[in-house]
Amino acid sequence: MDSLFSSLRNRGETESSTLATVAVAAAEATPAFIPHGHPSQADILTQIREALVEVLPPQVGSLPEPGLTITNVATKPTGLSNFVGEERLNQFAIVLRGGRVEAAVSFHLWAITPNDIDPQLDQLHANLLEAKDDLRAAGFLRITAAGSSLATYIPSLNAWRATSEYIFLYEFLYTDTDGAQSLIAQIPIHTDPEELNSPQRETAVVSDEMVRWDDDSAPALVLRGNQLVSQLSALTFVPGATPSGEVLLLRTYTDAIDPAAEFPNLDEFITAVTDPDTPARNAQVILPLNNFLAAFTTTGDPIELGDWNEDNVPDNYEPRLLKFAAPIPLPQTSDRLQLVYQPDSNDPQFDQVAVIYLRAGQL
Incomplete structure (x- = not known):
């Protein structure tokens, strides 16, 4: 399988030699919005679909619109207890967690003649390569080509259809208060000096x-x-x-x-x-x-x-x-x-x- 791109360098996952191309997200790419709380599986799949729909070639005439199907979905952990690091919510520190989804996506392409299918497949592949920075910013760590089907004639539509399949690894992030009941705004410090005639207790408050x-x-x-x-x-x-x-x-x-x-x-x-x-x-x-x-x-x-x-x-x-x-x-x-x-x-x-x-x- 050929890897279109992979961004797993230093991400704690070992890749085979066929996954050698590393794409670093461009500075101008907009990172994905990070929600608070673990997103539902439906929300995760919706985010994946919305990102991948953008790389589909345009519709050809009155033929059906190109589409995609996500299958073989499997979840994977990210780090220890899904802990990724610390995020800043304005100026407040908050726990950053994540998860990963590995799945297959089949892109469905349409053409008037069988000879028109190959250019459609080429366009899809080119769109994925051109969008690699935006896809990485959206959470895609790896996308690997898994193969394409031969063009199939659909008599009811008088059109030809082909499917191109890719395997991807997607990472989603979310913030979490980690079960905290409140933030620490100040810390009282008590001292009990064992000295003659000293106060029983001295209290100070440390704040920032x-x-x-x-x-x-x-x-x-x-x-x-x-x-x-x-x-x-x-x-x-x-x-x-x-x-x-x-x-x-x-x-x-x-x-x-x-x-x-x-x-x-x-x-x-x-x-x-x-x-x-x-x-x-x-x-x-x-x-x-x-x-x-x-x-x-x-x-x-x-x-x-x-x-x-x-x-x-x-x-x-x-x-x-x-x-x-x-x-x-x-x-x-x-x-x-x-x-x-x-x-x-x-x-x-x-x-x-x-x-x-x-x-x-x-x-």
Whole structure:
């Protein structure tokens, strides 16, 4: 069998000497969309069919359209427990898993005369070779020619039909929360020093550039210089009404004396603090939580995490992204960018059942 292309180099599967041609996907090829959760077998076969239909030669006159049939489907594992690696959902880490499908596909081609069948077969083969980068990006690791049938006359249609068969190995990917109940937004650290007159216990909290807001607590997200902040990512679970309250976005610095300049909306605030000549170092904007969330764009399928509202149904968190028109510079260690829920409250928390994870970072 002749291999049209194979992309199994360093993929952990040994190939025979007949599968020597390796095609690396071109940079401009668009990778397949990665869904959250294991796709159904029907969805996998639909993805395969949609990709392969694109390589069929065009219909000839009033003859039937060229078609394909997928047979001899067998599933294969990918890695240990189908673990492939780690994917980024905006700025949140998420488990990447996968699976493989090996199957045969028969392409059915039509022609008016038997002599017209061979050019159709040649065109199919050429289309597969030309589409190798896009097919690889879509998940096809290998496509091997398995043979073609002789042209068969179909009296009822006064036409000739031939079938060309290929064996392929297809890999699909999906994201998974790996059974996690939540994300780690902060880590409490307890110490019990065995010293005379020492406190019984000292507690500190370690956090990074992520916070969790819910109906128990909503700590502030504080970012310090030296860095550029280009975007905010969010995972939101709001099963009912959106919590009320306001969100303060404050760009300031240590020892700022004057009150922060207030801006009426997020766009004007971003424009002021990112001005290339004289960026505002002490500025703020206050938005209702609902308006703040409306500034984000939904960026993918919901992911499942825990059961915060205790309804015995996994909670679906919607991934969202807010890209600033320009990065907010925090060039000095004294610079700060703060995101605060209910800035006038000593104990901020949602007044409705909801959870929002927020993370800041660069593009």
